[in-house]
Amino acid sequence: MITCDGLVKIYKSDEVEVVALQGLNIQIDAGELMAIIGNSGSGKSTLLNILGGLDRPSAGQVKVGDWDLLKITDKQLVEYKRHTVGFIWQNNARNLVSYLTALENVEMPMMLSGKYDPAYAKQLLEWVGLSHRLNNKLQELSGGEQQRVAIAISLANRPRLLLADEPTGSVDSKTADMILHIFQRLNKELGVTIVIVTHDLSMAGKVGRVVAIRDGMTSSEFIARSPSLVGTNGISGGFANKDHEEFVVLDRAGRLQVPKAYLNALQIEGKATMEFDGEKIMIKAPKAMPAYGGKEMNSHADGGKSK
Numbered sequence: 001m002i003t004c005d006g007l008v009k010i011y012k013s014d015e016v017e018v019v020a021l022q023g024l025n026i027q028i029d030a031g032e033l034m035a036i037i038g039n040s041g042s043g044k045s046t047l048l049n050i051l052g053g054l055d056r057p058s059a060g061q062v063k064v065g066d067w068d069l070l071k072i073t074d075k076q077l078v079e080y081k082r083h084t085v086g087f088i089w090q091n092n093a094r095n096l097v098s099y100l101t102a103l104e105n106v107e108m109p110m111m112l113s114g115k116y117d118p119a120y121a122k123q124l125l126e127w128v129g130l131s132h133r134l135n136n137k138l139q140e141l142s143g144g145e146q147q148r149v150a151i152a153i154s155l156a157n158r159p160r161l162l163l164a165d166e167p168t169g170s171v172d173s174k175t176a177d178m179i180l181h182i183f184q185r186l187n188k189e190l191g192v193t194i195v196i197v198t199h200d201l202s203m204a205g206k207v208g209r210v211v212a213i214r215d216g217m218t219s220s221e222f223i224a225r226s227p228s229l230v231g232t233n234g235i236s237g238g239f240a241n242k243d244h245e246e247f248v249v250l251d252r253a254g255r256l257q258v259p260k261a262y263l264n265a266l267q268i269e270g271k272a273t274m275e276f277d278g279e280k281i282m283i284k285a286p287k288a289m290p291a292y293g294g295k296e297m298n299s300h301a302d303g304g305k306s307k
């Protein structure tokens, strides 16, 4: 469904250039429910905004279904946003009109896109557990309920792709669990592909695949060992535990990101040596720097399994 290959985004303001994405690669299958994590400023929102057609890529490839988002015209972009993609933000005020009811809020985008379907609007609100709040004005709903209305709205135009930027950022953990449960149900029942950007590691731990972004590139991936346990009580706490296996991501040219902490620990800067012993690839500080001799860091070519 989604392919990003060498995706670059550069923000230019006055004389300053910020490289927010520097050759990012990611592949997301149709029907997947996955999460993207990363430190503040790593490029998560930039990626999501590009996938949502809210921002233009600078270079590289980015395809969503049949749409090529690098070459897409402004007119096609309107079409894309209207029919292919749905968006949920942490601050749902961007999606909602406070003086309209929950139902009217869901019906409005349907009217704007010429797909008015009041029965479907009701069904969406039922799916998010708000059938008893259809006729309440938005201002009468709690933050968590408003966020659930925002989820219903994001699906009003039957998008194939749902993008959620910190969807649980401003709700309590009980509501966060409920929202994740809604995503799981929508993903299963409607087959919508769902990409969640989150800081919430317990939420990330409940999806099958988590991709970590560092400095505008994908750095590692965490895959659930037992997909059947995902979303149940089988996974608790953070995702980087026994339930998920971590893989380092290599791009097509074989490049990978070595975590800064590892490089700092071995005081590697600029250059390193690399050896292959038939089983492992070892990256070491150069021998010409005796002060660092003896320590070694393994970068496994076998998917991260220690030997």
Ligand SMILES: Nc1ncnc2c1ncn2[C@@H]1O[C@H](COP(=O)(O)OP(=O)(O)OP(=O)(O)O)[C@@H](O)[C@H]1O
Binding pocket: 011, 012, 013, 018, 019, 020, 038, 039, 040, 041, 042, 043, 044, 045, 046, 047
């Ligand atoms: N409109 C913009 N103009 C200039 N620089 C920007 C713009 N938007 C983002 N950036 C910069 O691009 C980089 C990536 O930002 P982005 O918002 O994608 O990070 P993020 O991982 O989503 O961070 P956070 O978790 O704090 O939301 C940052 O250095 C940010 O300052």
